[in-house]
Amino acid sequence: MQAPFTTLSTFRDTLLKAPDADQVALAAAQDRNGQLTKPPGALGRLEDLAIWYASWRGTPRPTIDNPQVLIFAGNHGVCAQGVSAFPAEVTVQMVANFQHGGAAINQLSKAFGAKMDVYPLDLDTPTADFTEHPAMSEDECVSALQTGWNAVDPEADLLVTGEMGIGNTTAAAAVAAAVYGGDAADWAGRGTGVDDAGLQRKTDVVAKGLARHRVDDPLEALRCLGGRELAAMAGAIAAARHYRIPVLLDGFICCAAAGCLAKAADGALDHTVAGHLSAEGAHRRLLDAIGKEPLLSLGLRLGEGSGAALAIGVLKGAVACHSGMATFAEAGVSDG
Numbered sequence: 001m002q003a004p005f006t007t008l009s010t011f012r013d014t015l016l017k018a019p020d021a022d023q024v025a026l027a028a029a030q031d032r033n034g035q036l037t038k039p040p041g042a043l044g045r046l047e048d049l050a051i052w053y054a055s056w057r058g059t060p061r062p063t064i065d066n067p068q069v070l071i072f073a074g075n076h077g078v079c080a081q082g083v084s085a086f087p088a089e090v091t092v093q094m095v096a097n098f099q100h101g102g103a104a105i106n107q108l109s110k111a112f113g114a115k116m117d118v119y120p121l122d123l124d125t126p127t128a129d130f131t132e133h134p135a136m137s138e139d140e141c142v143s144a145l146q147t148g149w150n151a152v153d154p155e156a157d158l159l160v161t162g163e164m165g166i167g168n169t170t171a172a173a174a175v176a177a178a179v180y181g182g183d184a185a186d187w188a189g190r191g192t193g194v195d196d197a198g199l200q201r202k203t204d205v206v207a208k209g210l211a212r213h214r215v216d217d218p219l220e221a222l223r224c225l226g227g228r229e230l231a232a233m234a235g236a237i238a239a240a241r242h243y244r245i246p247v248l249l250d251g252f253i254c255c256a257a258a259g260c261l262a263k264a265a266d267g268a269l270d271h272t273v274a275g276h277l278s279a280e281g282a283h284r285r286l287l288d289a290i291g292k293e294p295l296l297s298l299g300l301r302l303g304e305g306s307g308a309a310l311a312i313g314v315l316k317g318a319v320a321c322h323s324g325m326a327t328f329a330e331a332g333v334s335d336g
């Protein structure tokens with residue numbers, strides 16, 4: 001289905017009208033979980049994960065057969081201010097690498113049985129430098145949200161949203177600060193590995209952006225301080241909700257985009273789980289702000305959906321146990 005919105009305001013309406021989890025499937029999955037051949041709670045968080053997944057898929061005994069990984073790439077005007085350890089050309093070069101199968105996310109998608117699609121978003125036209133102008137016009141922002149929405153395969157049964165964009169930890173820090181408060185220094189981190197001087201430049205750039213765009217609306221924060229790949233991830237996460245497809249969130253940039261949705265509509269991230277805790281310093285703060293506990297913590301700070309893709313394995317394990325295990329009655333095991 002084509003994206004059902006043409007403005008930021010109608011995108012917000014779409015979020016507010018989103019469906020909820022299936023309460024009947026939720027209760028049935030809880031009931032089934034209580035009958036499986038294990039001591040109560042012995043599978044720890046895997047039990048909650050499987051029940052959550054079942055509730056969104058609308059069946060007490062789901063399987064994960066068709067995960068989708070979406071990578072959105074964007075370029076950023078703020079790069080000209082020396083906020084990244086890498087030059088902006090790396091974004092388009094990495095897109096070619098994704099297309100040729102040579103990036104980490106290609107290997108991880110293959111390893112976890114996911115199909116992967118890459119969307120370069122107007123890479124020849126970076127967003128405006130947000131210290132001077134809004135990063136995007138409303139049309140540009142809506143167009144990126146629509147690309148994200150339309151990229152989601154309605155037949156997928158799990159979604160990972162990832163990104164590539166030199167400079168986008170600066171954009172994400174600015175968005176997070178605008179949406180969740182705090183100072184630039186609370187949200188600016190080392191990204192691809194900037195040194196102390198680079199981190200200071202980056203903090204100043206975020207502070208300048210926040211001073212220029214005094215936004216009190218999360219979708220305006222996305223437009224004025226974010227980037228096309230952040231907007232596309234937000235659009236994809238919203239579409240997944242529409243189709244009741246559970247989502248694994250990736251690192252700092254993905255969660256900054258997701259945070260705009262959570263602020264725009266209560267419960268907008270109920271169909272999502274945080275795949276991992278990134279090494280980007282402010283990711284923990286952001287996860288706390290959106291109320292998510294990460295599944296993995298492996299020191300990754302790559303982006304590309306890599307941490308979330310690894311978490312597909314954990315979720316598949318949870319769902320395989322939940323749907324495949326015998327009950328005490330079936331196995332003839334005494335239930336204590």
Ligand SMILES: O=C(O)c1ccc[n+]([C@@H]2O[C@H](COP(=O)([O-])O)[C@@H](O)[C@H]2O)c1
Pocket residue numbers: 083084085086163164165166167168169170190191192193194250251252253254278279280283300301302303304
């Ligand atoms: O996902 C994360 O938490 C993460 C943390 C640090 C860096 N990245 C990736 O690195 C790029 C942004 O870093 P930077 O330093 O250019 O802002 C972008 O392509 C992201 O995918 C991603």
Ligand SMILES: Cc1cc2nc[nH]c2cc1C
Pocket residue numbers: 086090094163164165192302303304
């Ligand atoms: C090489 C490289 C690969 C990446 N993948 C995601 N962000 C990245 C940033 C760089 C610099």
